Amino acid sequence: MRRLAVRGAALLGLLLAAPLAAQGAQIVITVDDLPFVGAGLPVAEQARLTDSLLAAFRKYKVPAIGFVNERRLEDTSGTVDPARVAMLQRWIRAGHELGNHTWSHPDLHSTPLADFEADFLKGERVTRGLLAKAGKSPRFFRHPFLHTGQSLAVHDSLLAFLALHRYRVAPVTMDNHDYIYAEAFHRARLAGDTALARRLQGAYLDYMESVVLYYEKQAQAIVGRTFPQVLLTHASALNALTFPQLFQRLERLGYRFVPLDRALEDPVYDLPDRYVGTGGITWLHRWGMVLGLPASTYAGEPEVPAWVQQAAAR
Ligand SMILES: [Zn+2]
16 A cells, blocks of 8 residues: 555656746755665775766756765774775765765664764874865765754854864755665665565665655645755665666656755755754754644655665565
């Protein structure tokens, strides 16, 4: 049934393609957990998949931003691996921006703020050096799990700390569960089940299209207009091999790919975020909460079908 619901949403997407295009919809592609998510994949394979990600960006003229967890640069002995650093260098050489996603991906909701901030600083050591060689410096921070603090004291202290280090928060307005599809896809590939892998790719494309349409409707319901949206994705094999089709669908919906700094010039991003709940929710929903909109406003978020969740947990 859920599968049918997602298909229905995708169909609706085709019908809605014209209005979105007419409004010149804009979208930012953000990619978390660099250099790569793929436990069990040889580094050479991760590097090849990184090249596939970058080729998709090139083909569809996507000015992407990647958020790095520098712990992922280390090999099993805890040494920074030059082959993994080279993957980040490819991103920079291709003209994309890199931001800080902390060193070890700690959860702010279960980590003392001082430890979290230390992990943040540890998380920029390699990236800052790489960017400096290109005459750049890191400018954006993405909260792991989109957890921004369960009190205004922590929330605001972290913002002040980030400002001190000349970072700006990279908000997300289109959240989704791409990582569940990615895990299922990863397992299907490791098991050599190409039929399942292909089925997951198709389901993922339909799901992501329904996510994008849901958040466009949320934009209308919460701020009353379209604005440049920020899509969250991860550096996974699934995205490396499916981004070309996803970008094609986004283009068909009328989207233009824009860089994060340009999107954040829209005044909608000046709206306050005062959310101190337990969830990792989108900034669009944070704004809705500041406005005091009823919970029913957020209904209808696309769900991941049970068979995909099962394939991810197998
Ligand atoms: Zn992450």
